[in-house]
Amino acid sequence: MNLLEVRNLDIDYVTQEGTLKAISDVSFDLKQGESIGLVGESGCGKTTLAKSIMRLLPKNGVISKGEMLFKGEDIVKKSKEEVRKLRLKEIAMISQSAMNALNPVYTVGDQLIEGIRAHSNATKEEAAKRAEEVFKIIGLEAKRLKSYPHQMSGGMKQRAIIAMALTLNPSLIIADEPTTALDVVVQDKILNQIIEIQKQINSSMVFITHDISVVSEICETIIVMYGGKIMEKANTKVFFKAPYHPYSLGLQNAFPSIKEIGEELISIPGSPPNLMKEQNGCRFQERCPFRTELCQKELPELKEVGEEHLIACHYPEKVNEFREDAKKRETWEGVRNRLIEESVGEA
Amino acid sequence: MSNEPLIKVENLKKYYTVNKGIKDIFSKEKTYVKAIDDISFVINKGEILGLAGESGSGKTTTGEILVRLQDTTEGEITFDGHDFMTKSKEEEKRFRKEVQMIFQDPYETLNPRFTILETIAEPLKIHGMKDKDKIYDRVIEVLEIAELKPAEQYVFRYPHELSGGQRQRVAIARGIVMDPKFLVADEPVSMLDVSIRADILNLLKRLRNEMGLTMLYVSHDLSTIKYLCDRIAIMYLGKIVEIGDANEVIDHPQHPYTKVLLSAVPVANPDHKRERIEIDDEVPDQINLPEGCRFSPRCPFVTEACKKCDHTLVERRDKQWSACIYSDEELILKPSTNQ
Numbered sequence: 125m126n127l128l129e130v131r132n133l134d135i136d137y138v139t140q141e142g143t144l145k146a147i148s149d150v151s152f153d154l155k156q157g158e159s160i161g162l163v164g165e166s167g168c169g170k171t172t173l174a175k176s177i178m179r180l181l182p183k184n185g186v187i188s189k190g191e192m193l194f195k196g197e198d199i200v201k202k203s204k205e206e207v208r209k210l211r212l213k214e215i216a217m218i219s220q221s222a223m224n225a226l227n228p229v230y231t232v233g234d235q236l237i238e239g240i241r242a243h244s245n246a247t248k249e250e251a252a253k254r255a256e257e258v259f260k261i262i263g264l265e266a267k268r269l270k271s272y273p274h275q276m277s278g279g280m281k282q283r284a285i286i287a288m289a290l291t292l293n294p295s296l297i298i299a300d301e302p303t304t305a306l307d308v309v310v311q312d313k314i315l316n317q318i319i320e321i322q323k324q325i326n327s328s329m330v331f332i333t334h335d336i337s338v339v340s341e342i343c344e345t346i347i348v349m350y351g352g353k354i355m356e357k358a359n360t361k362v363f364f365k366a367p368y369h370p371y372s373l374g375l376q377n378a379f380p381s382i383k384e385i386g387e388e389l390i391s392i393p394g395s396p397p398n399l400m401k402e403q404n405g406c407r408f409q410e411r412c413p414f415r416t417e418l419c420q421k422e423l424p425e426l427k428e429v430g431e432e433h434l435i436a437c438h439y440p441e442k443v444n445e446f447r448e449d450a451k452k453r454e455t456w457e458g459v460r461n462r463l464i465e466e467s468v469g470e471a
Numbered sequence: 472m473s474n475e476p477l478i479k480v481e482n483l484k485k486y487y488t489v490n491k492g493i494k495d496i497f498s499k500e501k502t503y504v505k506a507i508d509d510i511s512f513v514i515n516k517g518e519i520l521g522l523a524g525e526s527g528s529g530k531t532t533t534g535e536i537l538v539r540l541q542d543t544t545e546g547e548i549t550f551d552g553h554d555f556m557t558k559s560k561e562e563e564k565r566f567r568k569e570v571q572m573i574f575q576d577p578y579e580t581l582n583p584r585f586t587i588l589e590t591i592a593e594p595l596k597i598h599g600m601k602d603k604d605k606i607y608d609r610v611i612e613v614l615e616i617a618e619l620k621p622a623e624q625y626v627f628r629y630p631h632e633l634s635g636g637q638r639q640r641v642a643i644a645r646g647i648v649m650d651p652k653f654l655v656a657d658e659p660v661s662m663l664d665v666s667i668r669a670d671i672l673n674l675l676k677r678l679r680n681e682m683g684l685t686m687l688y689v690s691h692d693l694s695t696i697k698y699l700c701d702r703i704a705i706m707y708l709g710k711i712v713e714i715g716d717a718n719e720v721i722d723h724p725q726h727p728y729t730k731v732l733l734s735a736v737p738v739a740n741p742d743h744k745r746e747r748i749e750i751d752d753e754v755p756d757q758i759n760l761p762e763g764c765r766f767s768p769r770c771p772f773v774t775e776a777c778k779k780c781d782h783t784l785v786e787r788r789d790k791q792w793s794a795c796i797y798s799d800e801e802l803i804l805k806p807s808t809n810q
Contacts, residue, residue, distance in 0.1 A: 165664040307525040310752040312735035337739035361741045378669045380694040389669035395634045
């Protein structure tokens with residue numbers, strides 16, 4: 125059964141200079157117990173998407189179209205009070221920087237207990253007991269509940285945030301770059317713990333990151349976003365062996381690996397589209413080395429190219445040719461030269 | 472690449488005093504944070520040395536000392552045959568010309584009120600170039616080297632009009648405008664998106680290949696170090712624990728800390744099963760350092776003898792030094808620490 129079904133979601137940010145279409149027409153399903161890795165460049169809409177599931181968008185963020193069915197009920201239509209009840213109990217978020225997520229003037233334990241009591245009928249003692257339990261699971265000593273955030277290291281604070289998210293065994297965990305600010309040894313350990321707990325309580329997870337190697341290690345499914353749209357959705361194993369979308373091919377070239385020697389990194393020339401402007405055709409066409417006239421005119425739909433493998437490209441049948449060419453530096457240099465010519469033309 | 476050292480660091484120390492309270496201010500005994508504690512290394516001409524380690528290991532401090540943003544507590548540094556610490560004004564000015572730095576955050580290193588032309592022209596003016604046309608030509612030249620093309624389109628723009636990657640290129644252009652001999656790059660790509668990181672790394676590589684620039688690349692990201700650097704030094708709590716050829720160190724780590732660090736790097740290949748070495752992830756207090764080897768409280772191979780370790784670097788493989796008292800073959804995993 126699908127825990128979450130997102131259908132044709134549009135999210136706009138209303139600003140003084142106009143409307144920014146952060147998410148346009150995004151649909152995907154999340155199964156019970158599944159973990160999806162959401163990757164993409166800054167500004168591609170991944171954090172906006174995650175926040176909208178919790179209905180935590182900033183004031184100028186509007187869900188202008190679409191629905192998000194969580195256990196069959198549309199989150200978009202829920203009242204503030206109803207959404208508040210969902211949070212923490214059903215959907216919990218592990219946010220990016222633990223330093224800003226914890227209140228500096230309360231002990232960590234008090235913050236945990238407050239959360240538990242606000243969303244369940246637990247007494248103070250029960251809540252305190254539960255807080256101790258989750259601290260133990262995540263590898264923190266119970267006496268740390270009495271600490272203030274400033275008395276803890278970055279890793280401990282991030283653990284406390286994770287403990288908080290897990291106190292009520294939520295069915296959906298949203299993790300927004302939970303380990304970005306941490307050292308690699310700590311990151312590795314915490315990621316492992318998140319996955320273990322997620323499996324234990326059989327919750328689903330949306331994991332947001334810009335690091336595709338992390339997704340390869342911990343998620344079953346990967347969604348690649350670009351310019352507010354889904355470019356590719358696939359099983360992680362399939363994706364890393366044989367990505368389809370030209371953007372995914374480009375990302376693979378750009379990523380340094382500790383295991384390989386001598387491979388040359390190639391980046392994707394250009395920058396992401398300005399979503400304040402009207403977009404024509406495929407979002408990636410400006411930086412795509414394989415674009416045609418069709419790509420500039422018509423937006424490609426998400427199409428199935430294999431089992432649960434979706435891509436938004438007009439030319440799925442040319443994938444073998446694309447894969448070959450995408451490995452060559454000249455292919456991407458061509459895009460760079462074209463972009464330079466275009467910018468000269470404009471000026 | 473020659474084997475002539477451009478920079479030679481000997482027994483470098485950097486201690487910060489800490490005042491914990493009013494008592495400390497009046498007491499004669501000072502407590503220190505030993506950010507860098509007696510490290511020595513050389514960087515050869517035309518070489519890129521990568522400096523890796525956790526936060527608090529002293530890698531950034533080392534970088535800042537090498538561009539003289541910080542003073543040393545003790546130790547000797549020679550730069551291109553000259554004593555690094557000479558304080559005469561002339562020497563200082565010459566030094567500033569030859570050593571440049573690129574910082575992590577391209578959003579904060581550029582003055583928002585300066586155009587790109589003004590930003591890059593500033594060092595030229597300070598070092599006595601007056602002719603406006605010459606300045607303009609030189610700025611165009613370095614912008615093109617930094618691959619901001621067509622350069623004429625960028626010179627009159629302000630930083631807010633540029634993307635993160637473009638800003639980092641401007642910072643690099645400013646860094647190379649004086650034709651320096653040595654460049655310190657402190658996490659220059661960690662704020663950038665993956666799709667443009669490769670560009671900046673390739674640019675730095677090209678600067679070395681074409682201009683013979685010597686570089687210190689400070690980063691916590693071992694994959695980018697492996698891609699860019701010739702040699703790598705791994706730091707832990709103010710000490711160099713391992714130094715050697717970058718590929719060799721990453722493929723055949725000798726020091727337990729290097730092994731742990733490498734086993735924690737995620738790999739973008741779902742079939743690849745990593746062998747994790749698990750350790751306690753809390754770094755010891757930097758003021759009350761452990762006796763002997765600083766890594767010993769967390770080390771999965773620790774023995775009694777580690778209390779006597781003084782971090783002397785031992786050549787364990789060809790030109791690869793480790794500060795562990797044991798060789799690779801002698802390291803035996805303590806059964807209790809690894810699950």
